[in-house]
Amino acid sequence: AQSVTQPDIHITVSEGASLELRCNYSYGATPYLFWYVQSPGQGLQLLLKYFSGDTLVQGIKGFEAEFKRSQSSFNLRKPSVHWSDAAEYFCAVGPNTDKLIFGTGTRLQVFP
Amino acid sequence: NAGVTQTPKFQVLKTGQSMTLQCAQDMNHNSMYWYRQDPGMGLRLIYYSASEGTTDKGEVPNGYNVSRLNKREFSLRLESAAPSQTSVYFCASSYQSRTSGFNEQFFGPGTRLTVL
Numbered sequence: 119a120q121s122v123t124q125p126d127i128h129i130t131v132s133e134g135a136s137l138e139l140r141c142n143y144s145y146g147a148t149p150y151l152f153w154y155v156q157s158p159g160q161g162l163q164l165l166l167k168y169f170s171g172d173t174l175v176q177g178i179k180g181f182e183a184e185f186k187r188s189q190s191s192f193n194l195r196k197p198s199v200h201w202s203d204a205a206e207y208f209c210a211v212g213p214n215t216d217k218l219i220f221g222t223g224t225r226l227q228v229f230p
Numbered sequence: 231n232a233g234v235t236q237t238p239k240f241q242v243l244k245t246g247q248s249m250t251l252q253c254a255q256d257m258n259h260n261s262m263y264w265y266r267q268d269p270g271m272g273l274r275l276i277y278y279s280a281s282e283g284t285t286d287k288g289e290v291p292n293g294y295n296v297s298r299l300n301k302r303e304f305s306l307r308l309e310s311a312a313p314s315q316t317s318v319y320f321c322a323s324s325y326q327s328r329t330s331g332f333n334e335q336f337f338g339p340g341t342r343l344t345v346l
Contacts, residue, residue: 127270150332161234161320161337162273169332208272213332217263217288222272 120145122211124221131199132229139194139224141209151192152210152218153183162208168192179203204228231256234338236321242344243311251306251341253321261324262304263288263335264296266317273320279304280326311345318342 123142131137143149150169154162166177173185183194192209209221237252255262260281265273265288275288279298293315295307304323308315322335 152334154337159340161339162322163337164334167334217275217278218335220273222270 120211120219122209122219122221124207124209124224126224127222128225128227130227130229133201134198137194137196137199137203137226139207139209139226141192141194141221142190143192143209143211144190145211150212151183151185152212153177153181153192153194154208154210155179156206156208156223158205165194165207199226199228201228201230233257234321234323234336236319236338236341238341239339240342242346243308244346245312247311248307248309249311250308251319251321251343252303253305253338254303255321255323255336256302257323257325257336258301259323259325259336260301261326262298263322263324264294264304264306265320265322266290266315267320267340268317276306276319311343313345316343316345 121144125140152167153165155165156162165181166175168175168185176182181196185192206223206225208223210218212218234255263278264276267273274290276294277288277296279285282301285296297305319341321338324333324335
């Protein structure tokens, strides 16, 4: 069955430090991969997406993610975290009969 | 463009009461979705509608009904609310077609529902 795993429930980093959020997926075909961010009390906003082509994709707010087929991973990275990046991050994979499968999320806390 | 709008933003119900959550999108999307979000569970799909006039069950449909009123609007109804339905509910929409491929979903701001 298709699934998405985000192994880190909660990550804490200092402002200015680098960040990597992990995402592993299980999917039979070529996946469409997404990262969404949810600020407290808000809906989900798309950060970036991968459909095909270059395996390193750039997104909004200085985020990037790399698709590694051999590792079934799509990790999210940012070279220098800002306090405003504190939020919950969701990885998702599709299409599963036109639906997305979401991971359980990683909550990012940023210390000044 | 307002994107995806949801009403109400907050609601408190007593067990057994009914209510309808409203969702509308102005992006001419054909697909619409209802999710619930619970701590540690991520987003779970309740129902979705691939096009006007069609609806299908998602992962957790029990206790809910939906109506795709027209292309813009997709409502979620709780006929007899239970405390287990306390959650944050998100509506989303996307444009799906064979020619354009699989596209991202756009989310509304959510409805926080408490059932006492």
